[in-house]
Amino acid sequence: MKNFLEHTGIEPGRLHFSWISSAESTKFVDVVTKITDEVKMLDPANKKYVKTEPKVD
Amino acid sequence: MKLIKIDQQSWNTGIEKAKSAYRVFGPVKEKNDHEFKLLEPNEMPDVHCQNTRLSPKSIIYPQSQIMFTYSLDESKEDCRIMKEVENVKSPMAIIGVRPCDALAFPIVRKNFDTPEYQDTYWIKAYEATTFVGLACNNACGTCFCTSAGTGPFGEEGLDVLIIADGDDLYAKPITPKGESFIQTAGWTMKAEASIESRIEELKTSAESSVTSSVPTDQLKNKTTLELYDAPFWEQEAFSCINCGTCTYVCPTCWCFDVQDETHGKSGIRMRNWDSCMFPLFTNHASGHNPRNAKHERLRQRFMHKLKYYVDKYDNGIQCVGCGRCIRLCPVNIDIRKICDKMNNFDADSCVCEATSS
Amino acid sequence: MTEYTDKIKEISKRVLAEGRVEMVIGFRKGSVPMMNQPHLATSAESVDELVWDSNCGLNLANYITDKKGTIGIIAKGCDSRNIVTHVIENKIKRDQLYIIGVPCTGMIDHHKINAMFDSEILTVEESGDQITISGNGFSETKDKQELLQENCTVCTHRNPVEYDELAGNLVEEQKNVDQYASVTKVESLSADEKWNYFEDLLSPCIRCYACRNACPLCYCPTCFVDESRPQWVGKSQDPTDVKTFHLLRAYHCAGRCTDCGACERACPMGIKIREFTKKLNKDCQELYGWEAGLSLDERPPLDTFKTDDPDEFIK
């Protein structure tokens, strides 16, 4: 899935998989913090695959 | 016949002039095939294109078309009130429409412009458009326009017909709309009188280049239910994969689906082409589907074009013989063959066969 | 190719007459060049319509999904792999089938051939490994190898993997082909270039779903694009929705796709849909050493769990 999406041009770093048990709350926080920090570092212009409102012209 | 001669130079300048008054569309080769597109400045329609892969119907009737916009913001006064989208803002001209595709517009008009209801989007786009046709000097092997209500020099549905004789082009105005297009393009050179017989020659030779045909004379006389129950539908449908190709490439297929889409606090109601080949087209909310089997859907398409339409309007078939569905069907379902079966179907002899075997 | 056709007719008539099968699914000659039509033969008379040549690129496994009765089916290498996949996925029972295997030397690409000529092609004739293409005022003979569908040029399973009888001698498999050259090329691009490449690839799509419907793997009773509760995908020509359809369809074929090329062959717009499925096939081969439809005894990788499955993607 990750390979495939990145193959089609989704910027690496935007799709993450982690295995976190419901008991691992600190791991969850750490992972989410790490991911959000990393994603914030990416160029917002590269936000792809987001459906936008169609233009009425 | 008032014919205007256009040499290569004035053709080019005329098209450019027209672009200042119209949004001009024409066939352009992209990748491997021709399609109609809005011409950029200095971009010329390719008059050597035999025909485009898709029909020009999408210019009048886009595959996806927004009908209404609305707000879903409860704090706004017009929340949930539909606002009509103006779909036509300026005149359009389509250059290089082949006569088969041109005839499709008056056929489709019967559906969109009825005494009771007028589809404002279609009608506005249609009325804003000048159809500048291009006569066919050579037909394709899959063309059968001459038995589908028109011909390679057919004029119905056109405002101007352009005839090419080698590098020389001749324009024949058909309607006032067409005359004003010619005026805008600045084409004024009267053709010499002798050209008329030359054009007759071209026309005769073009007509004889149409080698395939469909018989339609008996369709009207058939009983709907007998044709509907004919045994050939299942056989003919065997190869059908129920994709929407035939309907989407067809210049006379008009069915659509209405969908709402929302983006945050705003929304649109749009229509998208739909296809009688898709099971979802007729599926009831209860799960019941009146056309559940693939042969029922295939039958619907051909019965619509070649029987229901024939009976409803008493004015030919809902097919213009462009041959696109034949060329593009992934599994080679051929409307000529099916039309032939329908036209020659004899319910009585069929019953005999069934009982004797 | 006539020997294949004769043999196919002979076998079909025999298995029908013996009552081994109730019907035979094959191809008959199409009404336009390069487009043979899938055909259901139930009598000796209709068997006579069967043909075999290089225009049989559709995948006949698509026509046996959940079909009742006993069926004779003409199967080239890829069809046979999809039959195997169908059997594994319980879409047909092996004992319903009499597989008439056809060792294949590749199918010709009607998109490519049409694009070679400006004028309409009126006839395409085949003689050995030469193909003669003619139209108004032209006639050219080319090597069949040059005209093959791209999937056929990289095919390494031309012989049927599962069959009851063969309609011809086994052919030599192609060796040393780079199956994934097109994928590797895209892999070398930057994220932006990749994105633009696929945007451009899909821009002609009209959402007719011919690719999906020609695919033997796409047999879901209701495809996700047709679901309304919830509605996963919009129905318009919005590029995001069009892409979602293609990406998810490809993903649903991961580990199942045999690269038969039916999707590309069926596409009226000539879109190279295999660019998606090929990547997944490559991943399946690299990650799991898997190629679909080679054995009735092994389940596909995304259907099974092994403790040594690669998991580098999970952090």
Added chain:
Amino acid sequence: MQNPYLPYPVRIDEIITETEDKSLKTFKFVFLNPDDEKKFAYESGQFGELSIPGLGEIPIGIASSPMEKGFIKFTVFKTGKVTAYLHAMKEGDIMGVRGPLGHPFPWKTLEGKNIVIIGGGFAFTTLRSSIISILDPANRSKFKDIHVIYGARSPGMLLYKDEVTAWAEREDINMNITVDGTDDPAWKYLTGFVPTITEQKAPPGNDDTYAIVCGPPIMIKFTQPVLDNLGYSHDNILMSLENRMKCGIGICGRCNIGKKFVCKDGPVFTLSQLNQMPKEY
């Protein structure tokens, strides 16, 4: 040119839960622009497209009668995406209605005739509209005997319970209310399937008697032979059909049966007409 796809904005004035399983609710709408009510001049048997911005439209028979002024009513069965959303809406919410659409029952033809109204389940909506119209003092004298056979699965599934039981008390209408079965000892009406009750209660067919049949396919299937036995000509049997619809005005192409559109040429057809049409409904 009037845009036929543009709904009239309406406000939900009242929501009535009709049945014990809450699957059927009646929505009473008031037009935001009073002029729109005049434009929405309808007759019993027609339908409207209920339009919920963001969700879509659904074709629903008009349950109110043109004799009822100031509002329109629709009874909606919760079945799909749009109906589920509608069921969750509140009084005061704004939405849209398009219509009136389709042909009504042929009221001119029905004048001076006996009418037998046979309805089952939630198809009773346009029949309610019809009965209200017929019973209106301005109209009642235009028709001869009125018989109604209305069946529901159980007492709790009856629509418009107060109204139908009130009609049962009247002299100018012969009401036969039935349920498929009940263990309610207080049930004072009939028990039995609609075809059976029709056999027992409907008057014999003749030129002056018309039957209007609306209900689930299974009910229609078994009622038709009963009416045949009673001597009803197929010209005198009126049915209201349903098919998947979108535009409601005969343009979008999906609801056709042969050359007829259920939305525009129907939804009301005589059985003789249906006999000549493919069974695609």
